[in-house]
Amino acid sequence: MSTAARRTSPxxxxxQLTRLVxxxxxxxxxxxxxxxxxxxxxxxxxxxxxxxxxxxxxxYSQLVRGNTALIVQAGPGYGLDNPTLGSVVMNEAGIxxxxxxxxxxxxxxxxxxxxxxxxxxxxxxxxxxxxxxxQLAAALLGTLAANLAITVCIVVSFAATGLPLDGSVAFATxxxxxxxxxxxIAAVTAQVASGARAATALGMGAIAIAFVLRAIGDVGDGQxxxxxxxxxxxxIRAFADERWWVLVMPISAGCAGVALALILQMRRDLGAxxxxxxxxxxxxxxxxxxxxxxxxxxxRPTIIGWTVALAxxxxxxxxxxxxxxxxxxxxxxxxxxxxxxGTGSLTDAFLATSMLxxxxxxxxxxxxxxxxxxxxxxxxxxxxxxxxxxxRRTWMGSHLLAAAGGTVVAMTIAGVAVGAxxxxxxxxxxxxxxxxxxxxxxxxxxxxxxxFTSALYGLAPKWSLLAWGFFVFVVVVGLLQPILHLPQxxxxxxxxxxxxxxxADRFQLTxxxxxxxxxxxxxxxxxxxxxxRDVG
Amino acid sequence: MLNAISIHQLEKxxxxxxxxxxxxxxxxxxxxxxxxxPNGSGKTVTIRVLLGMLRADSGQIRLLDGDPWRDAVSLHRxxxxxxxxxxxxxxxxxxxxIDLLARLRGRVDRRKRDNLIDRLSLDPRKxxxxxxxxxxxxxxxxxxxxxxxxxxxLDEPTSGLDPLMESVFQECILEVAAExxxxxxxxxxxxxxxxxxxxxxxxxxxxxxxxxxxxxLRHLTRTSITVATDTPLTGLQQLAGVHELRIETGxxxxxxxxxxxxxxxxxxxxxxxxxxxxxxPTLEELFLRHYGDDLSPVDEPASSSTSP
Numbered sequence: 001m002s003t004a005a006r007r008t009s010p011x012x013x014x015x016q017l018t019r020l021v022x023x024x025x026x027x028x029x030x031x032x033x034x035x036x037x038x039x040x041x042x043x044x045x046x047x048x049x050x051x052x053x054x055x056x057x058x059x060y061s062q063l064v065r066g067n068t069a070l071i072v073q074a075g076p077g078y079g080l081d082n083p084t085l086g087s088v089v090m091n092e093a094g095i096x097x098x099x100x101x102x103x104x105x106x107x108x109x110x111x112x113x114x115x116x117x118x119x120x121x122x123x124x125x126x127x128x129x130x131x132x133x134x135q136l137a138a139a140l141l142g143t144l145a146a147n148l149a150i151t152v153c154i155v156v157s158f159a160a161t162g163l164p165l166d167g168s169v170a171f172a173t174x175x176x177x178x179x180x181x182x183x184x185i186a187a188v189t190a191q192v193a194s195g196a197r198a199a200t201a202l203g204m205g206a207i208a209i210a211f212v213l214r215a216i217g218d219v220g221d222g223q224x225x226x227x228x229x230x231x232x233x234x235x236i237r238a239f240a241d242e243r244w245w246v247l248v249m250p251i252s253a254g255c256a257g258v259a260l261a262l263i264l265q266m267r268r269d270l271g272a273x274x275x276x277x278x279x280x281x282x283x284x285x286x287x288x289x290x291x292x293x294x295x296x297x298x299x300r301p302t303i304i305g306w307t308v309a310l311a312x313x314x315x316x317x318x319x320x321x322x323x324x325x326x327x328x329x330x331x332x333x334x335x336x337x338x339x340x341x342g343t344g345s346l347t348d349a350f351l352a353t354s355m356l357x358x359x360x361x362x363x364x365x366x367x368x369x370x371x372x373x374x375x376x377x378x379x380x381x382x383x384x385x386x387x388x389x390x391x392r393r394t395w396m397g398s399h400l401l402a403a404a405g406g407t408v409v410a411m412t413i414a415g416v417a418v419g420a421x422x423x424x425x426x427x428x429x430x431x432x433x434x435x436x437x438x439x440x441x442x443x444x445x446x447x448x449x450x451x452f453t454s455a456l457y458g459l460a461p462k463w464s465l466l467a468w469g470f471f472v473f474v475v476v477v478g479l480l481q482p483i484l485h486l487p488q489x490x491x492x493x494x495x496x497x498x499x500x501x502x503x504a505d506r507f508q509l510t511x512x513x514x515x516x517x518x519x520x521x522x523x524x525x526x527x528x529x530x531x532x533r534d535v536g
Numbered sequence: 537m538l539n540a541i542s543i544h545q546l547e548k549x550x551x552x553x554x555x556x557x558x559x560x561x562x563x564x565x566x567x568x569x570x571x572x573x574p575n576g577s578g579k580t581v582t583i584r585v586l587l588g589m590l591r592a593d594s595g596q597i598r599l600l601d602g603d604p605w606r607d608a609v610s611l612h613r614x615x616x617x618x619x620x621x622x623x624x625x626x627x628x629x630x631x632x633x634i635d636l637l638a639r640l641r642g643r644v645d646r647r648k649r650d651n652l653i654d655r656l657s658l659d660p661r662k663x664x665x666x667x668x669x670x671x672x673x674x675x676x677x678x679x680x681x682x683x684x685x686x687x688x689x690l691d692e693p694t695s696g697l698d699p700l701m702e703s704v705f706q707e708c709i710l711e712v713a714a715e716x717x718x719x720x721x722x723x724x725x726x727x728x729x730x731x732x733x734x735x736x737x738x739x740x741x742x743x744x745x746x747x748x749x750x751x752x753l754r755h756l757t758r759t760s761i762t763v764a765t766d767t768p769l770t771g772l773q774q775l776a777g778v779h780e781l782r783i784e785t786g787x788x789x790x791x792x793x794x795x796x797x798x799x800x801x802x803x804x805x806x807x808x809x810x811x812x813x814x815x816x817p818t819l820e821e822l823f824l825r826h827y828g829d830d831l832s833p834v835d836e837p838a839s840s841s842t843s844p
Contacts, residue, residue, distance in 0.1 A: 118626065118665065195627075197626075272666070278663075279629070279661040279662060279663075280628065280629025280631070280632060280661055280663050281629050281632055281661065282629070282631040282661045283632070284631065284634075284635035284636055288635065288636055288639075289635075289636065289639035289640070290639070290640070294625075294636060297627075297628070298627075380623045381623050381625065383584075383587070384619065384622075384624070384637070385640070386588075386589060386608075387587050387589075387616075387617035388612055388637060388640035388641050389609050389610070389613040390612075391609045532591075533591075534589065534590045534591060535584075535589040536584065536589060536590075
């Protein structure tokens with residue numbers, strides 16, 4: 001046999017490709033690791049501040065354990081019958097850590113598999129002497145490395161805050177394997193889906209299903225939680241008599257997922273999913289004739305996704321709001337926390353916080369929608385439109401309009417959903433307009449962040465992604481300001497500080513108008529700067 | 537209007553990188569003008585300046601008697617552009633994109649559109665996610681050629697097309713040219729440029745090194761000759777203008793300067809020619825002559841009579 005006929009290993013080149021993945025994602029990985037570690041440190045420290053005595057811990061656990069809504073949100077609360085700092089931290093921040101790592105893993109695997117194929121860089125790599133499975137394996141290994149970095153940081157930061165080592169390692173390990181399972185799931189969706197966006201969406205859907213399965217299980221007899229990777233990660237019972245054998249579940253599921261992905265990969269062509277692409281229209285619809293129509297088409301799936309998510313959140317908060325008073329009675333610190341936000345009843349204060357949360361979620365949408373400008377520019381699709389008689393103002397305006405329109409749609413539905421959820425428990429349908437008004441009052445603040453993103457895009461396109469930094473700032477100020485004691489000057493930089501906290505506060509027109517003016521001015525700065533600079 | 541495009545001393549830098557360094561380019565109205573140069577020589581930057589995507593640092597640029605930066609929108613009504621690297625929206629079908637671009641330009645000629653889709657054998661129903669590079673290029677070509685633009689700016693428009701489609705493309709351009717419309721064609725495909733272009737401009741390192749008709753440029757170059765003679769061929773080395781002489785069993789290869797061709801053939805024929813193959817200089821050789829050995833830019837126009 002000649003050497004040419006010698007079969008190369010399907011993993012040929014995996015080491016170099018894994019290094020490439022790590023190189024390409026080093027900043028992203030750093031952000032995720034820092035973000036998740038910071039989340040855990042801040043929650044641990046704030047819990048230390050809120051609950052100081054064993055009696056206070058017991059009050060916390062009594063409050064939490066009987067409350068369905070909180071179990072849905074947080075988990076079964078292992079160890080809360082004898083609560084310690086560790087078990088309370090797990091109940092407060094554990095599930096969010098697991099979800100964050102899952103989201104990171106799905107994004108990362110899809111980015112280095114299907115998204116690469118769509119960019120056709122994969123063809124370049126496949127044409128090199130690289131094994132059939134090397135690229136998928138490199139994406140998975142790179143993701144596991146990122147997970148491992150998070151695991152190490154969790155152990156170190158927990159140890160630094162004085163939490164027991166056993167529990168810290170147990171939680172960190174569970175988080176690692178939860179990330180690994182979702183990486184494996186994403187490896188499968190990357191083979192199945194028709195494109196990268198769809199693969200990511202399917203992966204996110206898997207996270208949502210895992211969340212719901214364990215929510216139903218945790219509220220009920222716990223059976224369904226055993227079908228959820230998030231449930232497995234909690235079932236290790238970190239800081240509460242650890243059960244290490246539980247790791248068998250994610251390890252076997254992860255291996256099965258990877259095996260399935262490898263088999264599926266052998267059955268499909270590069271760039272094509274197993275779900276075939278439906279043919280599109282041979283001709284465009286009559287109305288599809290201007291940049292706004294194109295922007296509408298491009299942003300629609302994202303708007304629908306965020307709207308559905310906000311509607312679900314809103315409905316949930318609406319249902320829980322009625323119980324807010326009974327939940328909060330035993331927790332004066334929490335009452336203090338909420339009363340910072342308004343002067344009305346506890347229920348209204350709770351609702352105002354929910355509105356703020358949804359406003360912050362809508363801000364994530366708005367920032368990503370404005371950043372779509374940069375994506376279109378880098379991919380040279382902006383050129384295609386700008387080479388037609390479409391002005392730069394119109395092109396940029398069409399995407400800004402989609403960002404603003406999507407925000408209004410999502411917040412409208414969210415407000416109605418809160419009202420509907422509240423009414424479904426209390427029968428007070430008259431609350432729906434009030435909730436709608438409260439949700440819409442958030443819109444100007446969201447638009448200010450969107451406007452900031454637009455200005456950044458116009459003035460310093462290469463630094464557009466820094467808009468996420470402002471988003472994180474706004475979130476931190478919005479959610480943690482009672483704990484952080486930042487100077488007022490810094491707090492005032494967040495537009496959400498100036499929104500009347502409806503329905504707890506009185507409505508004020510002036511700040512709303514001023515925020516709208518600021519948003520429009522920032523948007524205008526962005527467009528003006530974009531008209532003066534090079535494209536691409 | 538004499539010139540559709542006229543550029544004088546165009547300069548453009550990106551940070552410390554000089555992309556265009558005093559570029560001159562003149563494209564007469566109604567001609568097909570080839571725009572040639574190696575990768576990274578500044579062709580795409582020039583085209584993006586012409587489209588108003590990039591702002592020139594200095595120099596005079598007139599495009600259809602307008603300023604490509606200031607009058608971008610009104611000028612774009614009169615031109616059509618095909619990028620070299622066509623990126624489309626993955627979720628839209630080719631047909632939808634063609635229609636959208638046509639409507640953005642204002643007028644839609646349905647008959648022309650359907651005819652072009654047919655000739656280029658493009659499936660307009662497929663989502664552009666599933667198109668190959670060549671098919672994405674076809675989408676951009678149909679959108680451009682179906683328009684009634686006065687000026688076509690084509691940046692390596694056939695780099696993804698197969699030879700059959702390439703010849704369809706060439707037919708389309710010849711039709712456009714017959715209608716008196718102007719084409720600026722940046723290309724690497726020599727056969728394409730030789731067949732289509734009235735005049736060419738060759739650029740290197742951000743400035744034009746040659747411009748003129750193909751005949752004028754060929755005048756500067758050598759002809760490749762392969763000859764077999766009855767008696768062994770001698771004495772060629774002594775002739776002026778003969779290069780790259782290789783003597784093999786049965787045949788002799790050499791290149792000869794245009795000015796020395798007559799003398800060389802007379803010399804060869806005295807040995808009794810059994811067979812002779814002469815190949816005109818290809819653009820590739822024009823390229824090599826200017827980017828290979830001789831790296832100093834040639835500033836005078838090619839029509840001057842100085843021999844290289």
